[in-house]
Amino acid sequence: xxxxxxxxxxxxxxxxxxxxxxxxxxxxxxxxxxxxxxxxxxxxxxxxxxxxxxxxxxxxxxxxxxxxxxxxxxxxxxxxxxxxxxxxxxxxxxxxxxxxxxxxxxxxxxxxx
Amino acid sequence: xxxxxxxxxxxxxxxxxxxxxxxxxxxxxxxxxxxxxxxxxxxxxxxxxxxxxxxxxxxxxxxxxxxxxxxxxxxxxxxxxxxxxxxxxxxxxxxxxxxxxxxxxxxxxxxxxxxxxxx
Numbered sequence: 001x002x003x004x005x006x007x008x009x010x011x012x013x014x015x016x017x018x019x020x021x022x023x024x025x026x027x028x029x030x031x032x033x034x035x036x037x038x039x040x041x042x043x044x045x046x047x048x049x050x051x052x053x054x055x056x057x058x059x060x061x062x063x064x065x066x067x068x069x070x071x072x073x074x075x076x077x078x079x080x081x082x083x084x085x086x087x088x089x090x091x092x093x094x095x096x097x098x099x100x101x102x103x104x105x106x107x108x109x110x111x112x113x
Numbered sequence: 114x115x116x117x118x119x120x121x122x123x124x125x126x127x128x129x130x131x132x133x134x135x136x137x138x139x140x141x142x143x144x145x146x147x148x149x150x151x152x153x154x155x156x157x158x159x160x161x162x163x164x165x166x167x168x169x170x171x172x173x174x175x176x177x178x179x180x181x182x183x184x185x186x187x188x189x190x191x192x193x194x195x196x197x198x199x200x201x202x203x204x205x206x207x208x209x210x211x212x213x214x215x216x217x218x219x220x221x222x223x224x225x226x227x228x229x230x231x232x
Contacts, residue, residue: 043223
């Protein structure tokens with residue numbers, strides 16, 4: 001039951017360039033989407049979120065884009081920094097976030113100095 | 114900055130034993146969750162808890178699992194008769210300083226996790 005999919009298990013990006021991580025979902029009931037960053041042996045750290053009424057949300061170097069018709073979202077990191085190297089999870093929820101999160105399988109981002 | 118804390122960081126137990134994993138959610142949050150991640154797999158939802166009762170549970174959360182908020186600050190996950198396949202990282206999360214509604218959203222904040230190893 002892969003309601004949230006991250007098709008790229010890994011991504012390598014040069015420091016200073018843009019990192020683009022992608023996520024697709026199948027459940028049209030999802031109305032709230034989040035990106036988490038995770039280091040090994042640590043809990044997921046919340047990065048940025050977007051609701052289904054918006055198509056873009058920006059916070060510093062991080063921007064999330066939502067294309068509801070395509071059931072697709074993406075996370076842009078500009079400029080990429082070595083500390084951004086981690087596994088990034090896309091997650092989705094209904095009811096504005098106070099329900100279970102359904103996670104994707106993650107994308108391991110490596111920033112090359 | 115407020116954070117979710119979990120103890121212990123590591124727990125090793127023999128198959129068939131009972132374990133209790135402890136969490137202290139962010140103090141003004143109202144919604145509490147347990148998730149787990151088996152090595153190399155995605156994070157999976159176990160259970161959500163609101164207003165002193167379970168809101169939703171997954172099929173993983175069978176009758177060996179239980180949750181409790183015994184004293185208004187701690188949130189515990191108990192696993193009875195542990196099995197080898199219970200070995201995983203268990204994450205507690207909390208959200209919701211108030212009722213979420215249109216235009217107001219409640220991010221879930223995660224603790225650092227407890228690594229459970231069942232031998």
